[in-house]
Amino acid sequence: MTRFYTLINKINTWFWSRVVASSHSNIRSLNVFRIILGLFLLLFYSPNYGWIGKAPKVFFNPPLLSLGIFLDKFPSTTFFQILDILILLCTLFIITGIKAKISSLSYGILNIIGLTFQFSFGKIDHTIFIYVMLICLAFSGWGTELALVPDKKPNSEAPQKSFSLIAVLLCFAFFTAGFNKAFHWLNFDTSKNGTGFWLYQGWINLGREYLLVGFVKTLPFWLLKVLDFFAVIFELTPLFFLLYSRKAWHTWLLVAGVFHFTSLFILNITFLIHIIIYLAFFDFSIIYDQAKNIISKKGFQVAAFIFLAAVFLVRIYDVFNINLSSFLFLPDANILPNLVAAMIVWIFAIMLLFRNAFLTPPGQRFYK
Amino acid sequence: MHSVKSSILLVLILIIPFLLKLKGYEPYPAILFPDGSGNLVKENNQIDIYVKEVYALDKNNAWRKVDANRFFSPVPGKYFSYGIMRDFQLGLTEAKRHKILKRFHIESPDVPVSDIKERNDWIKSKLEKQQLNSSVIRIAVVRHIYSADSGKLIAKHIKNDKILYLDK
Numbered sequence: 001m002t003r004f005y006t007l008i009n010k011i012n013t014w015f016w017s018r019v020v021a022s023s024h025s026n027i028r029s030l031n032v033f034r035i036i037l038g039l040f041l042l043l044f045y046s047p048n049y050g051w052i053g054k055a056p057k058v059f060f061n062p063p064l065l066s067l068g069i070f071l072d073k074f075p076s077t078t079f080f081q082i083l084d085i086l087i088l089l090c091t092l093f094i095i096t097g098i099k100a101k102i103s104s105l106s107y108g109i110l111n112i113i114g115l116t117f118q119f120s121f122g123k124i125d126h127t128i129f130i131y132v133m134l135i136c137l138a139f140s141g142w143g144t145e146l147a148l149v150p151d152k153k154p155n156s157e158a159p160q161k162s163f164s165l166i167a168v169l170l171c172f173a174f175f176t177a178g179f180n181k182a183f184h185w186l187n188f189d190t191s192k193n194g195t196g197f198w199l200y201q202g203w204i205n206l207g208r209e210y211l212l213v214g215f216v217k218t219l220p221f222w223l224l225k226v227l228d229f230f231a232v233i234f235e236l237t238p239l240f241f242l243l244y245s246r247k248a249w250h251t252w253l254l255v256a257g258v259f260h261f262t263s264l265f266i267l268n269i270t271f272l273i274h275i276i277i278y279l280a281f282f283d284f285s286i287i288y289d290q291a292k293n294i295i296s297k298k299g300f301q302v303a304a305f306i307f308l309a310a311v312f313l314v315r316i317y318d319v320f321n322i323n324l325s326s327f328l329f330l331p332d333a334n335i336l337p338n339l340v341a342a343m344i345v346w347i348f349a350i351m352l353l354f355r356n357a358f359l360t361p362p363g364q365r366f367y368k
Numbered sequence: 369m370h371s372v373k374s375s376i377l378l379v380l381i382l383i384i385p386f387l388l389k390l391k392g393y394e395p396y397p398a399i400l401f402p403d404g405s406g407n408l409v410k411e412n413n414q415i416d417i418y419v420k421e422v423y424a425l426d427k428n429n430a431w432r433k434v435d436a437n438r439f440f441s442p443v444p445g446k447y448f449s450y451g452i453m454r455d456f457q458l459g460l461t462e463a464k465r466h467k468i469l470k471r472f473h474i475e476s477p478d479v480p481v482s483d484i485k486e487r488n489d490w491i492k493s494k495l496e497k498q499q500l501n502s503s504v505i506r507i508a509v510v511r512h513i514y515s516a517d518s519g520k521l522i523a524k525h526i527k528n529d530k531i532l533y534l535d536k
Contacts, residue, residue, distance in 0.1 A: 005372075012372045020369070048507040051442035056487040058479060059443075059451065065388060065395030112397050120397055121443070126402045161370065165378075171418055172382050176389070177401035184405040196408035196415075203514065204419055205449040207437075215521025221410055235401075322442045332444065333437055 015243070020160045021240050022249040023167035023281060030159055031097075032284035032291050037134075038095030040276045041107075042308075043328050044345065045130075046091070046315055048084055049114040050322045053077030055121070062120040067113070076119055077322075080105040083114050084319040090359045092312060097147020101138045106136040129173055130273045133280065136162045136169075141275050146288075146295055166280065167249070171239040178235025185228040195227040198267050208268035216266045227266075234259055250357040253278045257350045261343075268335065270342035274328065282356045414522065415514040420449070423508060425501035439494045456459050470492065488534040 025033075053076050062068025065327035087110050093103035108131040119125065143151040185194040199216055202208035216224075234255065241252035257278055260271040294300050313329065318325060324332045327341050370378070392536030394400065408415060422439065423431040437445040492502035508529035513522045 008374055012375050013369065016369045018376075051444070055443050056490045057483045058487045063396050064393050065385075066397075069397075086480075116396060121447045123398055123447060124394055126400055128397055128399060129401075132399060157369070165369070168378070169382075173399050173401040174385050175401075176473055177403060179386075180390070180403045180405040184407060191410045192407040193410070194405065197406040198404060200408055200415070200417055200514075201406075204417060206446055214519065218517065221516070324442065324444060333441075 005119045016164060018243045019164040019167055022244075022246045023163045024160050025140075025163045025283075026159055026285055027141055027144060028288040029283050029284035030137070030140055031145040031147070032116075032288050033280060033282075034097065034137070034142040035095055035291070036284065037137075037276050037281070038091055039080075042091045042095065042311055042315070044341075045089060045273055045276075045326050046318070046328070047111060047114060047326075048139045048318060048322065048324050049080040049118060050077055050084055050319055051080075051324065052114075052117050053080045054322070061122045062116070062119050064123060067116045067266045068120045074120070080114065080117070081319050083110055085316065086110055086187055087114070087320070088312060088315050092308060094143075095308065097143050097145075098149045099151065100143020100147060101151045104134045104138040104143075108132065108138070116235050124256060126173075126177075127273060129170065129277060132169060133277060136166050137280075146221050146292060154247065160294070163280070167242055168239075170277065171242055172236050174235045175308060177231050181228075181232045182236060185232055186303065187329070188225075190225055193224045193228060195231065195266075196221070198269075202267055202269065207335060210268050210339055212265045213268055231259075247357065250281065250353070253281055254353040254357045256352045257346065261350060262345060264339060268339060272342050272345070275345055278353060279349055282352050283360060286360075396523065410516045413516045417512045417514070417517050419512055421508050421510050423506040424495050424498070425504060427499065427501075429501075431506060434495070434498060434500065434505075438498055441494075446532050488536075491532075492534050503533065503535050505534065506530070507532065 052074050055074060057073040060068075060071075060073050062071075085108060090103045090107040092098075094100055094107065111131045112128070115125075115127070115131075139154065139158060141151070141158045144153050148255060155363040181194060196340065199213065203213060203217075238249075238252050239258075241248040256274070260269075260274050263269050263271060295304075314328060317323070326332055330337050330341060332338065382399060385400060387399070388395055389400055389403070390510050398495070407418075422434045422436075424434050426432045436448040440448040440451065443451075481525045491505065495502040506529050509527045511525045513524070514520065515522055
């Protein structure tokens with residue numbers, strides 16, 4: 001038994017040391033990333049749950065294994081609007097670093113509550129990762145610097161623990177996406193096609209008909225079959241890259257960025273939230289000193305306050321008028337402008353991921 | 369470094385929901401990404417897709433397909449197809465949702481008449497906004513036939529349909 005435990009312990013140590021070596025971050029990078037992530041959420045990915053309270057009760061059909069089964073109807077619109085406002089306040093607190101630990105925890109939990117009701121319409125979307133990531137980051141020490149009300153310094157292992165966990169969770173999440181596909185897509189039957197399934201379902205049910213969708217419909221099935229194979233391999237393999245080396249992991253993140261960017265063109269799916277998930281592994285410590293310098297200037301502080309207050313008021317207006325717009329000023333129903341906006345953000349993100357994978361000299365990667 | 373105990377706990381937290389999903393009982397919250405392992409099938413160089421669509425009567429008493437986004441607003445259009453897949457929960461008056469809960473008599477099989485009326489009034493208000501007759505809707509399963517070469521729609525046939533009278 002002791003030998004067995006020793007073996008398990010050895011495997012555990014080997015596994016996590018490999019993961020930490022590939023995914024580690026540091027306090028400086030984390031605190032810059034906190035501001036970037038907060039701004040991303042405020043400007044590009046602001047949830048709005050107020051509409052749920054407007055739906056008839058009979059649509060309340062929660063998944064069997066969800067918190068929703070403890071209730072028998074949707075809460076009122078007021079409940080969801082309070083939830084929206086609390087989420088917005090948490091976003092502001094994350095950006096400005098007002099008790100970022102509790103703010104990020106609250107942000108994640110409040111959204112999971114909101115989504116529990118949203119998914120009670122009968123469709124579970126798979127957007128949970130960003131909220132889980134925020135809950136992990138809450139314990140990383142990302143609110144200790146560049147912050148108005150800083151958190152207490154955590155122990156030195158905290159960033160490594162958080163990032164290694166996020167990396168493993170991301171690999172597992174992709175594995176769950178690829179597992180079933182492997183059984184149904186990995187064959188040489190060119191009369192069947194998985195990419196085409198996503199294409200036609202999105203086109204018919206969700207109006208995804210822009211950019212290259214029309215062109216992709218004319219492609220031969222064998223070519224789409226190649227995309228099926230690529231998608232399955234891409235989704236099943238991130239753990240191997242993570243365990244292999246830091247460079248391999250950053251290369252996989254870059255490939256992931258290009259994969260989603262391609263999906264945006266051929267399937268019209270923005271995968272917007274994946275941008276900030278992948279950028280968590282970018283080394284933002286390279287701009288820490290500049291950020292600290294700028295933030296300390298009075299003029300910048302006033303401008304930042306006015307900017308954040310203005311955006312907050314626009315978002316509050318959206319909450320009370322139930323305007324659904326992830327991107328500020330862009331209603332979600334306007335698919336093409338949202339695709340173009342997402343395309344611009346993706347291009348920027350891919351450039352950063354490329355830099356992370358290939359252009360950052362190893363010696364400059366992280367401050368000790 | 370994460371301890372052995374926390375690693376085992378993590379594996380359980382990840383694997384159990386995944387296995388449940390594979391069995392058709394996807395839990396929430398759980399760390400899962402979209403599966404979407406369906407296939408588009410080509411036969412005789414054609415692609416057949418069955419779609420549920422909602423029709424309502426216009427001013428000339430002709431059936432007209434309703435605009436999904438406007439109809440369901442403020443509920444996002446992406447839930448429209450899930451709503452009609454369940455025929456706007458028409459089946460709820462007979463039996464509700466999950467087999468397991470029914471077996472253990474946890475869920476009440478009856479939906480209050482007031483809830484049905486609320487749903488009908490909601491649908492009626494949506495139809496009126498599109499200048500459609502608000503007394504009846506038709507939920508149809510439509511077979512779309514596309515050319516596998518061009519992706520263009522070749523034909524559309526209604527396979528079967530249900531009529532829902534909203535004033536009842």
